[in-house]
């Protein structure tokens with residue numbers, strides 16, 4: 001059994017990104033990311049600060065826009081518009097969730113698809129489903145794929161079982177593995193006999209948001225187990241969806257929480273911002 005070290009894999013990818021950014025900067029093309037945080041929920045704040053730190057470490061341009069919880073939808077839309085037309089900004093991320101008086105879809109759709117480094121805009125979702133190479137793929141699924149590839153296991157023809165069907169993680173993760181020629185099963189809260197399904201998984205992806213929903217009896221021996229859960233316990237401790245201690249000896253590869261998928265998510269955001277910068281530059285050269 002190996003524990004997949006997300007921090008280490010992330011570090012290796014960031015080193016490559018840092019070189020690439022250096023080259024881009026020499027050509028006067030510094031990738032820039034704008035992160036918009038509405039309200040000051042402590043967990044959101046800490047993710048956003050981690051994103052800023054990663055940008056700085058890589059020598060990227062970054063802007064953090066903190067807006068009050070009470071901001072109107074119109075004012076938030078205006079803020080997005082200003083980054084849409086800002087030449088220094090290649091990527092725009094609006095930290096989710098947003099306060100309930102704001103329509104999330106409307107906000108996401110206001111970001112121009114060329115700067116939607118989260119890959120949440122319907123245009124990017126459509127492009128991803130169609131297999132278009134110029135689609136932004138959501139950061140967490142991209143991080144998951146990188147980790148699975150790192151194991152050296154073949155993905156083609158394997159059975160991937162995804163538990164959870166969120167637009168942000170579960171749904172796009174399944175699509176991404178389908179593109180890698182895996183057979184994909186989606187499970188969710190209405191799935192009958194969940195265990196019967198999860199036991200089929202050569203690769204099991206848990207993205208539900210409930211501690212220990214994946215127990216040892218649900219895992220196929222020798223499976224690759226990817227834990228996407230980010231659950232904050234009352235003790236303040238962070239835990240995943242997978243009963244890690246019980247499963248680690250049964251799985252061939254397993255990701256821990258913290259230190260697994262989380263650090264990869266942020267790294268893939270940096271990766272998408274660099275891509276956004278390169279793609280935008282190309283478009284400018286053509287026109």
Ligand SMILES: Nc1nc(=O)c2c([nH]1)NC[C@@H]1CN(c3ccc(C(=O)N[C@@H](CCC(=O)O)C(=O)O)cc3)C=[N+]21
Nearest residue numbers: 047094095096097118230238258259260262263265266
């Ligand atoms: N527009 C948008 N895009 C997102 O990508 C997005 C979002 N909104 N809202 C919230 C979720 C959650 N998310 C995480 C990123 C990194 C860690 C991460 O690095 N976690 C560390 C631990 C951090 C800690 O200890 O708190 C780890 O797992 O090792 C976790 C969660 C991105 N999200």
